[in-house]
Amino acid sequence: MAFEGLTERLQTAISKLKRKGKVSESDVKEVMREIRLALLEADVNFQVVKDFVKKVRKRAIGSEVLESLTPAQQIVKIVNDELTKVMGSEVSQLNQAPKIPTIIMMVGLQGAGKTTTAGKLALKLKKEQNARPLLIAGDIYRPAAIDQLKILGENIKVPVFSLGTDISPVEIVRQGLEFAQEKKNDYVIIDTAGRLQIDEKLMNELAEIKKLALPNEILLTVDAMTGQNAVDVAKGFNEQLDVTGVVLTKLDGDTRGGAALSIRAVTGKPIKFIGQGEKMTDLDLFYPDRMASRILGMGDMLTLIEKAQQDFDEKKALEVQSKMRENSFDFNDFIDQMEQLQKMGPMEDVIKMIPGMANNPALKNIKVDPKDIEHTKAVVYSMTSKEREDPDLLNPSRRRRIAAGSGRPVQEVNRMIKQFNQMKKMMNKVSKGNFSGMEGMFGKGISGKLAKMSMNSMARKSKKRKLKRLRSKRKRK
Amino acid sequence: MGFFDKLKRAFSGEKKEQQNEDSEKYNKGLEKSRKTFSDKLNELFANFRTVDEDFFDDLEETLIEADVGFDTAVRISDELKQEVKLKNVKSKSEVSQTIIEKLVNLYEIEGQNEDKELHFSEKGLTVFLFVGVNGVGKTTTIGKLAHRYRQEGKKVMLAAGDTFRAGATEQLVEWGRRVDVTVVRGPEKSDPASVVFDAIKKARDDNYDILLVDTAGRLQNKVNLMNELAKISRIITREIPDAPQEILLTLDATTGQNALTQAKQFRDVTHVTGIVLTKLDGTARGGIVLAIRNELHLPVKLVGLGEQMDDLRDFKPEEFVLGLFKGLLDENSES
Numbered sequence: 001m002a003f004e005g006l007t008e009r010l011q012t013a014i015s016k017l018k019r020k021g022k023v024s025e026s027d028v029k030e031v032m033r034e035i036r037l038a039l040l041e042a043d044v045n046f047q048v049v050k051d052f053v054k055k056v057r058k059r060a061i062g063s064e065v066l067e068s069l070t071p072a073q074q075i076v077k078i079v080n081d082e083l084t085k086v087m088g089s090e091v092s093q094l095n096q097a098p099k100i101p102t103i104i105m106m107v108g109l110q111g112a113g114k115t116t117t118a119g120k121l122a123l124k125l126k127k128e129q130n131a132r133p134l135l136i137a138g139d140i141y142r143p144a145a146i147d148q149l150k151i152l153g154e155n156i157k158v159p160v161f162s163l164g165t166d167i168s169p170v171e172i173v174r175q176g177l178e179f180a181q182e183k184k185n186d187y188v189i190i191d192t193a194g195r196l197q198i199d200e201k202l203m204n205e206l207a208e209i210k211k212l213a214l215p216n217e218i219l220l221t222v223d224a225m226t227g228q229n230a231v232d233v234a235k236g237f238n239e240q241l242d243v244t245g246v247v248l249t250k251l252d253g254d255t256r257g258g259a260a261l262s263i264r265a266v267t268g269k270p271i272k273f274i275g276q277g278e279k280m281t282d283l284d285l286f287y288p289d290r291m292a293s294r295i296l297g298m299g300d301m302l303t304l305i306e307k308a309q310q311d312f313d314e315k316k317a318l319e320v321q322s323k324m325r326e327n328s329f330d331f332n333d334f335i336d337q338m339e340q341l342q343k344m345g346p347m348e349d350v351i352k353m354i355p356g357m358a359n360n361p362a363l364k365n366i367k368v369d370p371k372d373i374e375h376t377k378a379v380v381y382s383m384t385s386k387e388r389e390d391p392d393l394l395n396p397s398r399r400r401r402i403a404a405g406s407g408r409p410v411q412e413v414n415r416m417i418k419q420f421n422q423m424k425k426m427m428n429k430v431s432k433g434n435f436s437g438m439e440g441m442f443g444k445g446i447s448g449k450l451a452k453m454s455m456n457s458m459a460r461k462s463k464k465r466k467l468k469r470l471r472s473k474r475k476r477k
Numbered sequence: 478m479g480f481f482d483k484l485k486r487a488f489s490g491e492k493k494e495q496q497n498e499d500s501e502k503y504n505k506g507l508e509k510s511r512k513t514f515s516d517k518l519n520e521l522f523a524n525f526r527t528v529d530e531d532f533f534d535d536l537e538e539t540l541i542e543a544d545v546g547f548d549t550a551v552r553i554s555d556e557l558k559q560e561v562k563l564k565n566v567k568s569k570s571e572v573s574q575t576i577i578e579k580l581v582n583l584y585e586i587e588g589q590n591e592d593k594e595l596h597f598s599e600k601g602l603t604v605f606l607f608v609g610v611n612g613v614g615k616t617t618t619i620g621k622l623a624h625r626y627r628q629e630g631k632k633v634m635l636a637a638g639d640t641f642r643a644g645a646t647e648q649l650v651e652w653g654r655r656v657d658v659t660v661v662r663g664p665e666k667s668d669p670a671s672v673v674f675d676a677i678k679k680a681r682d683d684n685y686d687i688l689l690v691d692t693a694g695r696l697q698n699k700v701n702l703m704n705e706l707a708k709i710s711r712i713i714t715r716e717i718p719d720a721p722q723e724i725l726l727t728l729d730a731t732t733g734q735n736a737l738t739q740a741k742q743f744r745d746v747t748h749v750t751g752i753v754l755t756k757l758d759g760t761a762r763g764g765i766v767l768a769i770r771n772e773l774h775l776p777v778k779l780v781g782l783g784e785q786m787d788d789l790r791d792f793k794p795e796e797f798v799l800g801l802f803k804g805l806l807d808e809n810s811e812s
Contacts, residue, residue, distance in 0.1 A: 034540065036534075041547045043733035046538040111729065112610025119643075141784070143620070143651030151665075155643070196759045225611065227733020228542050229759070246670025250611060251697040253733045278611075278641075371701070 002060040007430055009038035010079070028060045031075065041173045043258030045231045046059050048086070048265040086261050087288035092270035093245060101134075103177070103213050106247075106415035107206055107237055108221035115145060117221055117275055118191045119152035120283035125187050126158060127281075133187035136176035137162035138169040138209070141193040149191055156280055156449035159183075169193070170208050177213060190215070197236025206241055218243045219262050219272065222259055224251045230259040238267045245272035248286070252276040260291065316392030335380045335422055375408055379416050382406040383456045391420065494560050514764055514801055518541045522573045528561050536576070545580070546768030547734055553579050577802060581643035584767055584798060593751070593776040593792060596722045597687075604688045604713055605721035607708060607753075608743055609727035611694030614781060616645065616726055619689045619779070620652030621789035625654050631686040634763060636676035638669040638709060639693040649691055656786070659685075669693065669705065670712050677716045689720070697742035710747045725778065727753045730765055740773045743781040754792070755781035 013034030016027075016115060032053050039049045059078045104121070118135060125131040135153050137160055139145035146162050150180065153160035153429050161176040173190055180188045195202040210218065220243040237243055246263055252273050264271055271286040297356040380388065382405030387393050394417060395401075403410040487635055521539045525532065540550035552695060557572075566572055597603045605622075607615045619635060626633045635653055639645035646662050653660035659756050661679055663672035673690055680688045692709060695702035713721050726749045728736050743749050752769060757780050771775060777792045 015754035037537075037551075040541050043732060043735070049538075109731065110604065111614060113612055117644075119494045141647070142617075144644045144649075146644075147643070147647040151643035177526075179556065198759065223729070224730075225732045225735040227544055227731065227736075227765075229544075229731040229733075233731070233759075250696065251736065252698075253610065254698045254738060277778075336565070404542070464479070471647070 010035060010040065013038060017117045017355055019122075025061055028057065028075075032060070035079070039258065039261070042254075043227045043230070043262075045228060045258070045262035045266065048262045049192045052082060052086060052261075053267070061282050071075075083292035085288045086265050088136075088264050088270045089288060089290055090270075091285055091287055092245060092272045093285075097216045100184070101177075101180050101188045102186065102217070103188045103190070103215040104217040104219060105192065105206075105209065105213065105215040106221055107192055107241060107243065108194060108220050109233060110142075111135050111197065111224070112194065112221040112223045113275060114194065114195070115139065115148050115152070115191050117219075117247050117249060117273070117283065118157075118281055119147065119156060120382075122153075122187070122189055122276065123156040123280050124283050130282065131186050132181045132184075133158055133189055134176070134183065134185040135160045136173055136188060136190045138176075138190050139193035140167070140169055140172070145191075145193065152280070159185075169205060170212060172211055173209050183355075188213075196430055197233050201393070203240050210241055217245060219245050219247050220269070221247045221249060222263060224248045224257050224259055224274075225253060225255040226259045234263045234267045234269075238269060243267070245270055247273045249275035249451045252282070277426040314360075315401070331380050331383060331391060331420065335377055336424065338377060342373055342445045345368055357395065375406070375412070375417055378406040379403075379413055391417065480531065488513045490582050490650055496755060508752065516687050518576075522569060523799075525556075525572065533558060540764070542572040543547070544733070544764035544768060546737065546764070546772050549583070549768060549771045553583070561713060580767065581798065581802065583771055585759060587771045588794060589773065591770070591774075591776045591794075593778055595751070595778055595791075598717075598719055598722055602677070602685060602688055602720070604677070604690060604717060605723045605725060606710060606713065606721040607725050607727060608688045608692055608693070608747060608749070609694060610696050610739055611642075611730075613654045613694065613727045613729040614753075615694065615727045616648050616652065617647075617784075618725075618753050618779070618781060618789060619634050619691050620650065620656065620743065620753060621786055622779070623652065623658050623689055624786045625789065627658055633658040633687045634680045634685045636673050636688060636690045638673055638691050640665060640667050640672060641693040645691075645693065660747050662683050670709050673709050674712055674716065677713065677720075681717075683754060697739050702806060703742070703746045706743075711765065723750050723751050723778075725747055725751050727776070728769075730754050730757045731759060732765075737768065737772055740769070740775060744775070749775060751776050752779035753777075753781065754778040758782045758788075766794070766801075770794075 013031050016031060035056065036053045036141065037047055039052065040046060044052075056075075058080055058083075060075055067470075092103070094102070106118050109439040113151070122135055125133050128248050135158055137146040137149045137151055139149075146165065150160050150162065160174075161179050163172045164177065169192065176190070190209065192206060193202070195206070197203065199254065216359050218241055220234060220237050222233065226233065234246070246255075246267075246269055248260055248263075248271055251257065251260075260271060263269070271288075273283055276282050276284060379402060382402045383394075387398065387402075399413050400410055402412045406413070484723060485741070517539050519533060524535070534555070534700070537550050537554045540553060541547060545553075549651075553576065555790050557575060560566060560575055568574060594717040595605075607619055609615050616639070623633050623635055634648055635647045635658060638664055639649070643780070644675065649668045650662065661672065661676035663669075663675065668691060676690070679685075690713070692706060693702075696707065710721065710724065724747050726740060726743050728739065739751070740752070752773075752775050754766070754769075756779050766777060769775060777794070778791050782788045782790060
């Protein structure tokens with residue numbers, strides 16, 4: 001997951017302040033240096049870093065921090081505020097045309113992920129708005145780029161308009177738009193060839209397409225791993241085409257994501273989407289505030305909760321809750337939870353959205369092999385239904401049978417049963433609202449406190465929701 | 478000091494006019510990278526007033542901005558701090574001299590024992606495996622390289638090991654058609670290792686000279702995909718013990734610090750023998766070449782300088798650095 005290294009450095013920088021009751025100007029200066037280096041190391045453009053540090057320093061040296069009782073927390077808050085500001089304070093939705101079709105044009109360097117994003121965006125529109133998008137294949141230069149779009153279109157069942165590689169992209173777009181007019185498509189997504197922002201000939205071609213198509217949205221696609229160069233690229237494209245938004249791709253790598261911070265600051269154009277995976281569904285709206293808290297290691301609870309709400313079958317969740325309350329959390333629930341978790345995406349990503357987990361040293365290098373979950377499931381599936389409901393039945397002979405049945409070593413079966421028992425205990429505690437045993441889990445110091453703060457707020461929120469549910473139930477009766 | 482002196486000598490009149498057409502093109506492709514690099518440093522020197530804390534901050538920023546790598550930047554800045562204290566360096570020319578000297582010497586020391594040649598099998602089939610993250614230009618590089626070896630009259634085969642991305646196989650097949658070489662492909666979403674196995678078998682049976690193996694782009698933090706890569710490399714070695722003769726990591730020159738992480742992680746999984754640096758014709762800062770050598774200890778073997786078939790060149794580190802610092806030394810020796 002992106003941003004980890006940045007998170008870590010920022011936290012060490014800030015935690016130095018924590019030991020001090022009162023903060024002097026020189027303390028602040030030192031922290032600012034650390035923050036500066038952390039941002040530079042994360043590939044944030046140096047000018048952006050300079051401005052950022054200047055702003056934070058100014059606010060930090062102001063009376064509000066120096067005299068406050070918890071200077072460290074104050075600084076975290078300031079950094080958080082400013083980070084959010086740098087990335088744009090509000091969520092930007094896709095521009096809409098007053099009359100269909102809404103025309104979207106994808107531009108960017110070679111290999112940034114334009115074609116893949118075009119496909120993902122088409123699928124997203126189709127799924128969320130029941131739209132009928134049309135993809136136009138305008139990349140006539142790279143070998144088989146049109147094939148790639150066609151295959152993508154086939155997979156997501158979206159029509160692709162192409163005229164081969166012998167006709168100029170401008171002409172392809174012209175005919176494609178006519179075609180869309182005829183078929184009454186409500187969205188048209190134009191894929192273009194990757195090009196350098198300094199390549200005049202190809203940039204003119206884009207300008208011509210723009211003049212012809214008058215797109216409502218020109219999305220600059222940028223690889224999140226791009227270094228200092230990101231700013232030049234963004235500037236170049238923006239000056240020549242006046243882009244309307246940015247898509248950051250490959251954020252599921254371990255990039256520190258400095259590009260995310262620089263681009264918005266330099267071009268003033270909002271980041272609209274982020275691509276975080278190779279599956280066609282892996283395109284999300286960009287939430288600056290959530291990204292800021294993720295960078296600061298405060299976790300991205302909102303996204304996690306939203307993901308859970310999307311994927312977690314509410315009825316099933318209720319059932320689990322009531323079972324937990326009765327202390328009858330059994331293997332059936334265990335496997336069910338595993339499946340729900342799996343639906344939310346790769347484990348390591350999910351874990352890192354939990355507050356405090358992002359820089360928990362024990363989890364630092366966690367690599368969850370998706371197969372591990374499959375193995376665990378295989379073990380459970382090898383139990384009889386009686387065993388699943390009553391885990392106490394599992395004596396060594398049964399365990400051996402399960403091991404043979406699932407094709408896993410018996411040690412692994414034992415380990416899994418142990419994990420299950422721990423989970424059962426924890427579930428019990430959480431459902432009673434008792435976190436006492438879990439304090440150490442988030443580590444000590446400032447990050448631990450931050451994590452606990454957000455954990456508590458999560459618990460409060462979930463309690464609130466529960467009350468609401470109970471109340472509405474009562475009303476219905 | 479050897480290399481630094483050599484550099485200086487090269488500038489002081491002994492310039493040999495032996496530039497043929499080839500190196501002219503090479504120079505032109507890299508012109509922008511070099512320009513940005515020396516521009517950045519010259520800007521810093523132009524604004525130089527005194528040696529103080531702010532100057533070191535600026536120096537760090539400049540170096541990082543020129544993509545020399547975070548660690549290298551901090552190291553040079555720290556070393557300079559020491560030097561300033563010890564030798565009482567104050568004037569502008571002294572400072573700039575010291576910085577450039579440090580950069581060059583570091584580059585030279587780290588580059589000893591570097592092997593920038595591409596290796597071929599003494600007899601029989603030679604296998605090159607290409608790895609890297611998504612969208613860096615693996616397939617394009619293979620196409621260009623196939624073209625080069627075809628020109629040299631070798632019997633070349635390509636293996637379409639990217640069975641994952643839509644259209645990737647078609648892309649390689651199209652390259653195969655353009656440069657007229659055989660491409661071995663498997664069905665979509667099939668096991669890439671099986672495609673590679675088939676290709677090796679066919680290449681050996683039909684006496685091919687070189688097999689270039691394409692793989693799907695993968696982010697270095699995806700465990701399963703990295704394991705898949707290890708498997709491919711294992712299969713190749715199982716079939717031909719000396720192979721793959723080269724495992725080339727393709728890096729996009731515009732990538733920032735993450736390039737270093739990429740190299741580290743790929744090296745953990747496969748025995749990467751060299752780097753192909755692509756997209757150097759853009760506005761990428763040439764400093765990345767210094768970062769790669771200083772922090773990775775992997776030789777850059779090939780560079781991509783454009784979209785044409787013959788825009789893939791052998792990398793000449795000495796010449797490159799010469800060009801990189803040329804503008805700097807010229808200006809600062811005058812001032």
